[in-house]
Amino acid sequence: MNLVTIEGLTVTYGGVTALKNVSLDVNAAEVVTIVGPNGSGKTSLLKAIIGAVTPLEGSVKTKQGLKIGYVPQRLNLDPTLPISVGKFMRLSNKINKKSCLFALEKAGVPELIAKQMSELSGGQLQRVLLARALLGDPDILILDEATQGLDQPGSAEFYRQIEKLRQETGCAVLMISHDLHVVMSTSDRVICLNGHICCSGAPETVVAAPEYQELFGTETNGALALYRHSHDHKHDHSSSENTEAVN
């Protein structure tokens, strides 16, 4: 059975539609990446899955007893807030120091356990957030632009770690990413989102789709996406020869 099944999801914020009629499945052990310009509803989609927004229409179903490991974009870590990495990890219930250290090892940063959260670098913080998500052996990891603020080598390294974890633990991965290069090489499936699902499929299919190129440009396979577009764009199917892709 699918881990997550989304059908006809519509999400609005005070009259503004963030997502319209989105349907999506995530299967076990699958790596699905969501790409899309700013304001395209990527984060809303993840929020709907973890129950942080209530859908206006449609449904979000998760497998019975699904364990989600969530990696947020960043923390609101005020400099006046003293907390060690170990303590932060144990803010969930029933976590002992041993499993905490084990999760940090899996994320590649066991040496950080006694450090203060406010002393971590951007890359270290992301690893700790990843480690926290790994507590309790999740069936699916959900990452919201987890490499934001990391440099190119840093984020590449981070994605290699995710890939390694998937191979080791067999958990599914659903992530939002802007690092198109990396994403394309590691994902099983790419969803191109802009309020609705513009196109989806294997990375190479999506890159070739006119809807994708319209959003991200054709040069360098979209790696230099400039996000110059209208949010209520219409796909110009008449001018394109390849009109098969999902709308």
Added chain:
Amino acid sequence: MLDDFMTRAFIAGLGLALVCAPLGCFVVWRRMAYFGDATAHAAMLGVALSLAVQTDVFYGALIFAIIMAWATTQLSGRNYAMDTLLGVFAHSFLALGLVIVSFLSGVRIDLMAYLFGDILAVSVSDLSIIWTGTLIVMGLVAWRWKPLFLSTLNEELSYASGYNPKREQLFLTIALGITVAVSIKVVGVLLITAMLIIPAAAARNLARDPELMVFAAGLVSCISVIAGLRSSYIFDTPPGPTIVCVALFIFIVLNIFKTLRRLAR
């Protein structure tokens, strides 16, 4: 023992110190400093209405502090930012309160007592209100500690862990409302934020752990209350502001100490 007004002042002040410590830490961590201030201002309308219907100001202050806190939590993010709404409500509630008080003829009302507090006028029944409030708030914070903390760090993380951060925010809001209401007689509307924030800010230099920081903030507030009351007695200064001055003094000393230690390393 409770017959002595100084003893009552000490007991009231210590109750306040204990209620402000955990909440003050959350206020600082969540960058809600202005929120506490606004809630306290809004409570003045409650005070005025309580005086109008001749009931204990505690109830009016409590109701309006909570209404204000709840309204801003609900309305923010729609058309106005949180701090804009806080500004609108806080100052208009305060102004309304002052206007209503001016209509109350016959009774001579010392509004300064509610703006700056009059810890020396605390009665035995005030003491029971203060300590009941203190214990409720401390219990509330202890009960919701982990989820409150997690929702402070990241809302989505909190959802993913099965907590509702909006509900946690409401708990904090109610706790803040209770704190404002019990503190009104002791330090007064204008100084409540100071007692919430200064000890918590001072405690940051002492602790590397959130629970320890709450404990240290409690310690700083207790010392401020005791030393503040003693000095106000000796120097014949107003007690509420004196307590805050002592807290400020501790804050400065701890920061100098921290800077020196960093330089020495």
